[in-house]
Amino acid sequence: MTTTTPGAHAPLSFWGATGLVAAREITSQVRTKSFVVSTAILLVAVLASVVVGGLLAGRDPDPVPVAATPEVAGALAAVAEGSPLEPVEVADEDAARAAVRDGSVDAAIVPDATGASPLGIRILSLDSQPSDVVAAFTVAPPVDLLEPQTSGDGMRYLVSALFGAVFMMSAIGFGATIANNTIVEKQTRTVEILLAAVPARALLAGKILGNSALALGQTAAVAAVSVIGLMATGQDDLLSLLGAPLLWFILFFIVGFVLLAAIFAASASLVSRIEDSGSVLMPAMMLTMLPYFIVILFPENRLVMVVASYFPFSAPVAMPVRLFTGDAAWWEPLVSLAVLAVSATAAIAVAARIYRRSLLNVGPRVRLREALAAGRV
CATH class of the missing domain: 3.40.190 (D-Maltodextrin-Binding Protein; domain 2)
Known part of the structure; x- marks a missing residue:
C-alpha cells in the first residue's frame, strides 16, 4: 500500500511543464504595455497603408x-x-x-x-x-x-518585400524577447528557481512554443487587418493574386520561426549579462535577415532563388516567393518544408544541449565547445 504525503503534488510531465512555461511566456508578454501598444500601432499602420493605397488608386485615373x-x-x-x-x-x-x-x-x-x-x-x-x-x-x-508573365515585376517585388519583412520583423522581435528573458533569468538567478520546478528541456520548449504562438498570432492579425482593409476599399481582387503562396508562407513561417527561436534561446544561454549579448546573438540576427535580403537583391536570379528555397534559413521566404512567381513545381514546397522541419528538429536538439549545460553557469561567457561537450551539468 502506498501513501501520499499531505500537500505533495505529482511531478509535472514534460508536456505539462512545457505548457506552463508557454502560458507564462504568453501572459507575461500580452500584459506588458509595450507589447499591446506596439501591436496596436502596427495594425493601425497596416490598415492605414491599405486604405490610403485604395483611396489613391481611386482618384482621377490617368487616361x-x-x-x-x-x-x-x-x-x-x-x-x-x-x-x-x-x-x-x-x-x-x-x-x-x-x-x-x-x-x-x-x-x-x-x-x-x-x-x-x-x-x-x-x-x-x-x-x-x-x-x-x-x-x-x-x-x-x-x-x-502577347508576352505573358506569371506576375509583373512590381507585384513580384512587393510580395517579396512583404513576405521578407513580415518574417524578419517577427523573428527578430520575438527572438530578441526569448534571448532577453533567458539572460535576465540567468542574471537575476530566477532560472535556478525555475529549474527546480521544470527541467531545462521543458523550459526551452515552453519559451519556443509560447513565443511562436505570439509571433503567429501577431502575423495572423496583420493578415486579417490587411484583408479587411482590401475588401473595405474595393481591392479584394488583389487577394486572388496571393492564394496558395500565402498559405504556404504561413506553414513555412511556423517551422522557420521555431528553427530561429531555438538558436536565439541557445545563444542567449551562453551569457549572463545583457551587455554581453551582442556578440552571441549576432549570428542569429544575420540568419534572420538573410531571407529578406536574398529576395530583395536577387529576385531575378533563378539559381540563387532555387538554392535559397531549399536552404533552411531562407526557405521560409524564398519558397513562397517562387510559388507566387510560378517558378516552383508542385512538389518543391513539400520537399523544402520537409528539409526545414528536419533542420528545425536538429536545431532544437542541439539548442537543448547548449541550453541545459549553460543555464546555471553564471559569470564569464560559456564557450560553445564547452556547452556541446559530453555529459551534463
Whole structure:
C-alpha cells in the first residue's frame, strides 16, 4: 500500500511543464504595455497603408490609351464614355499588336475570330491583365497576353518585400524577447528557481512554443487587418493574386520561426549579462535577415532563388516567393518544408544541449565547445 504525503503534488510531465512555461511566456508578454501598444500601432499602420493605397488608386485615373481596329472602333467608343479609356484607331490587328508591343497603347481591342467571346471582341495586352479595360465592359472579353508573365515585376517585388519583412520583423522581435528573458533569468538567478520546478528541456520548449504562438498570432492579425482593409476599399481582387503562396508562407513561417527561436534561446544561454549579448546573438540576427535580403537583391536570379528555397534559413521566404512567381513545381514546397522541419528538429536538439549545460553557469561567457561537450551539468 502506498501513501501520499499531505500537500505533495505529482511531478509535472514534460508536456505539462512545457505548457506552463508557454502560458507564462504568453501572459507575461500580452500584459506588458509595450507589447499591446506596439501591436496596436502596427495594425493601425497596416490598415492605414491599405486604405490610403485604395483611396489613391481611386482618384482621377490617368487616361488609358486603347487601340481598336475599324471593325470594333464603335464598340470601344461606346464603352469609353465615362471611363478613363482613350480610343486610338489603328488600321488592322497587326498594327494593334505593334502598338501594344511598343507601349504607345496600354491594350488593344480586336475582332474575335474564334467565337469564344460573347461580345465578338478580344483584348490584347502585353504581359498583364488590363483591369481598367476589362472593367469597362459589362461582360468581360477574353484577354490575350502577347508576352505573358506569371506576375509583373512590381507585384513580384512587393510580395517579396512583404513576405521578407513580415518574417524578419517577427523573428527578430520575438527572438530578441526569448534571448532577453533567458539572460535576465540567468542574471537575476530566477532560472535556478525555475529549474527546480521544470527541467531545462521543458523550459526551452515552453519559451519556443509560447513565443511562436505570439509571433503567429501577431502575423495572423496583420493578415486579417490587411484583408479587411482590401475588401473595405474595393481591392479584394488583389487577394486572388496571393492564394496558395500565402498559405504556404504561413506553414513555412511556423517551422522557420521555431528553427530561429531555438538558436536565439541557445545563444542567449551562453551569457549572463545583457551587455554581453551582442556578440552571441549576432549570428542569429544575420540568419534572420538573410531571407529578406536574398529576395530583395536577387529576385531575378533563378539559381540563387532555387538554392535559397531549399536552404533552411531562407526557405521560409524564398519558397513562397517562387510559388507566387510560378517558378516552383508542385512538389518543391513539400520537399523544402520537409528539409526545414528536419533542420528545425536538429536545431532544437542541439539548442537543448547548449541550453541545459549553460543555464546555471553564471559569470564569464560559456564557450560553445564547452556547452556541446559530453555529459551534463
